[in-house]
Amino acid sequence: xxxxxxxxxxxxxIIHGGESPSNPVVQLLGLKKIGGPGQAGPNDRWRLVSxxxxxxxxxxxxxxxxxxxxxxxxxxxxxMKMDKYVCNTVGQGDNMKKVLIILEYSMVIPGKxxxxxxxxxxxxxxxxxxxxxxVSPQQPRQxxxxxxxxxxxxxxxxxxxxxxxGATDSYRGNQSSGYPGNQPSAYQPATPASSVIPIAGLxxxxxxxxxxxxxxxxxxxxxxxxxxxxGRLFNVTFIDGSGEIRATGFNQEVDKFxxxxxxxxxxxxxxxQVKPANKQFNNLKNDYELTFNANSVVTVADDDKSIPxxxxxxxxxxxxxxxxxxxxxxxxxxxxxxGELTSVVGRQSNKEVKKRxxxxxDDSSTSVQCTLxxxxxxxxxxxxxxxxxxxxxxxxxxxxxSLSLMGGGSMYVNPDVVEAHRLRGWWxxxxxxxxxxxxxSGGMGGGGAEGGTPWKPxxxxxxxxxxxxxxxxxxx
Numbered sequence: 001x002x003x004x005x006x007x008x009x010x011x012x013x014i015i016h017g018g019e020s021p022s023n024p025v026v027q028l029l030g031l032k033k034i035g036g037p038g039q040a041g042p043n044d045r046w047r048l049v050s051x052x053x054x055x056x057x058x059x060x061x062x063x064x065x066x067x068x069x070x071x072x073x074x075x076x077x078x079x080m081k082m083d084k085y086v087c088n089t090v091g092q093g094d095n096m097k098k099v100l101i102i103l104e105y106s107m108v109i110p111g112k113x114x115x116x117x118x119x120x121x122x123x124x125x126x127x128x129x130x131x132x133x134x135v136s137p138q139q140p141r142q143x144x145x146x147x148x149x150x151x152x153x154x155x156x157x158x159x160x161x162x163x164x165x166g167a168t169d170s171y172r173g174n175q176s177s178g179y180p181g182n183q184p185s186a187y188q189p190a191t192p193a194s195s196v197i198p199i200a201g202l203x204x205x206x207x208x209x210x211x212x213x214x215x216x217x218x219x220x221x222x223x224x225x226x227x228x229x230x231g232r233l234f235n236v237t238f239i240d241g242s243g244e245i246r247a248t249g250f251n252q253e254v255d256k257f258x259x260x261x262x263x264x265x266x267x268x269x270x271x272x273q274v275k276p277a278n279k280q281f282n283n284l285k286n287d288y289e290l291t292f293n294a295n296s297v298v299t300v301a302d303d304d305k306s307i308p309x310x311x312x313x314x315x316x317x318x319x320x321x322x323x324x325x326x327x328x329x330x331x332x333x334x335x336x337x338x339g340e341l342t343s344v345v346g347r348q349s350n351k352e353v354k355k356r357x358x359x360x361x362d363d364s365s366t367s368v369q370c371t372l373x374x375x376x377x378x379x380x381x382x383x384x385x386x387x388x389x390x391x392x393x394x395x396x397x398x399x400x401x402s403l404s405l406m407g408g409g410s411m412y413v414n415p416d417v418v419e420a421h422r423l424r425g426w427w428x429x430x431x432x433x434x435x436x437x438x439x440x441s442g443g444m445g446g447g448g449a450e451g452g453t454p455w456k457p458x459x460x461x462x463x464x465x466x467x468x469x470x471x472x473x474x475x476x
Contacts, residue, residue, distance in 0.1 A: 003052030003118040005079060005109075011054045011123055014087055015098045025108055026051050027117050028078040031069060049100070052118035059100040062200035063287040064243045075111035084242070086201040088209075103200045103242050198242035202274050202288055210270040213238035213245075214307045217391060217410040218263045220375040221254055225351065234258050235408070237284065238269065240307050244284050246408075247272060249292035257292055266303050271295040283328040283392045283408045312391055314419065318364035321440055325397040328409070331390040332419055333360035334427045336367065338382035354378050360388070360403070361437060363426045369441035370403035376411060385427060386413050387420045401440040 007024035014020065030048035049059040061069065068074045084104040089096060196212045216239040221232055232254045237246050247269075249257050261267070272290040282289055312330040315323075323329065339357035346353050356377035361367045370393065372380055392409040396402045405411055414420065 006050070006052040006117055008051055008053045008118075011049070011051045011056045011100075014085075014100060015056060015123060020085075020087070023081050023083060024051070025079065025081050028074060028076065028080065028111065029055060029116065029120075030076060031074075047102075050116075050118070050120040053120055054123040055120035056100065056123045058097055059102070061105075062101055062103045062242065064200055064285050065102075065105075066287070073107075077111035077114050077116060078107070079109035079111075079114060079117070080105040081108055086197055088197060088201055088203075088206060099203075099205070101201045101203075103198060196268070199238060199240050199245045199286075200242035202245065202290075204274045204276075204288070206274065208270070210268055211238065211240065212266065212268050212301055212304065212307070213240040214266045214304075214309050215239075215261055215263050216244060216310050218261060219410070221258060222374060223351070236261055237410075238267075238290075239309065239311065243286055244311065245286050245288060245290055246277070246282050246284055247290035247292060252294075253292035253296070257296070257298060260298060264309055266301045266307060268299045268301045269297070271297045281406075281408055283394075310391070312389065314389075316364040316366070317360065317362045317368050317440065318366040318438065320368055320395060320403070321401050323395050323401075325395055327395045328392045329390075329395060329403075331360070331362075331393055331403070332423055333362045333368075333388060333390075334423060334431060335359070335382045335386050335388055336361045338380070341377060356380060358382060359441075361427075361431060361434075362423060363431065364438075365434065366438040366440060368401060368403055368439075369399070370405065372405050372411070376405060380411075380413075385432075387415070387424050387427075388413050389415045389417075389420065399442040 005025065006027055007021065010021055010024040010026070014024075027050045028047055029050050032048070047059045047061060048055055048057050050056075061074065065074075074080075080102075082102050082104075083106055085100060085102050088099050088101065196210050199211055199213060202209060202211065216237040217235075218237075219235040221234045224231055224233055231251050233248055233250050234254055235246055235248050237244055269290075272292055274288050274290060277284070277287055277289040312332075314332045315329050317331070317333060320329065320331075335358050337359035339359075341354060341356050343352045343354055345351065354374055354377045356372045358370050358372065358380070359367055360370050370390075371377075389412040390403075390405065390409060391412075393411075394404045394406045394409065396404055
């Protein structure tokens with residue numbers, strides 16, 4: 001086939017020339033899944049790409065796009081336009097090589113509609129690093145030309161975007177005002193843009209990197225206990241235009257970094273450990289996560305309006321019934337009822353943990369029970385039927401379907417966004433008068449009359465002959 005369909009010779013320009021041409025067109029010649037024994041979670045899939053003249057094996061689709069391979073959107077011989085990409089240098093000396101990471105692409109020709117184009121020869125991956133990081137110039141984000149709907153990103157000042165002037169932050173957590181924002185001389189100058197890489201370009205094979213990202217969410221400090229002893233930890237989520245990644249700090253790093261990090265603020269971050277994400281505790285769409293250590297450096301950066309602040313994809317409560325247990329969802333709801341603060345003893349830690357159950361409703365005329373834990377449970381009041389937004393709340397099949405705000409999730413009260421104002425208007429005019437709700441949970445609320453369904457042992461159902469002459473609603 002005609003090699004003019006591809007950007008002939010562009011791979012040599014990117015890998016060895018240190019340049020970053022805009023929107024080059026390449027072909028995907030092969031798929032190879034790699035990863036060492038014992039690695040957790042999905043492994044990277046390294047691709048063999050071709051420009052018709054050269055082919056290069058150390059090329060990779062960003063991990064956030066790996067599902068495009070598993071669901072068949074990307075296959076051998078696919079011709080794509082690289083809308084956004086980065087070329088990183090990994091290793092040292094004789095082991096040094098360049099890795100090309102495709103962050104965003106547009107489909108040009110599906111693989112099943114074409115064959116191999118040209119007779120490309122192998123392009124070596126060694127050589128000295130280019131004078132600057134080969135990050136493609138900043139361009140407006142272009143949608144992926146695929147059959148998948150793009151991820152919805154909602155932006156608004158004060159909640160999704162940078163904080164409004166004089167606005168009260170709605171983040172519900174153990175926030176601190178200890179960041180000395182009035183002392184700019186205490187921070188290092190901003191890193192030149194050429195040395196900053198996108199979050200999607202992070203991988204464990206890099207020794208030096210810097211990201212410029214906004215803190216999307218910040219969790220409270222939590223205690224933990226395991227075979228190695230007791231300790232403390234906290235989590236933050238960094239976000240930039242390419243994706244999200246979680247960072248966790250333990251013990252000494254809690255004291256060093258926690259009070260310095262503020263939600264919605266932009267930082268330059270380097271020196272953290274990059275490792276495979278533990279999907280038991282991390283629900284982000286990233287195969288990697290970060291860990292603070294003694295070599296970590298965090299500096300404040302000027303606010304960059306091009307960096308989003310929060311990505312949410314709200315689902316209706318009625319849709320939760322179709323979701324599998326242990327999945328995570330983003331939810332916008334009205335707090336209809338707030339339970340008392342209670343305590344339970346953790347099965348593994350054998351320590352007391354505070355919890356609070358709340359009943360949530362939305363305009364799908366359905367309710368669900370959500371359990372808050374720890375500091376969120378203690379601080380939450382819920383007076384006045386507030387609108388709450390959840391990111392990454394866990395779905396459980398306990399007691400029907402219910403939700404749990406685990407350490408990986410975040411909660412925002414009365415967020416200043418259009419969707420929240422619309423839901424508030426619905427509640428004030430319609431929802432407040434509803435007396436019968438479809439109920440996914442068997443605890444608070446009810447699928448029948450207001451106040452919930454009664455709990456009955458099976459023996460009582462037989463003795464009272466419930467359900468023989470008419471339908472009776474109850475929980476067992």
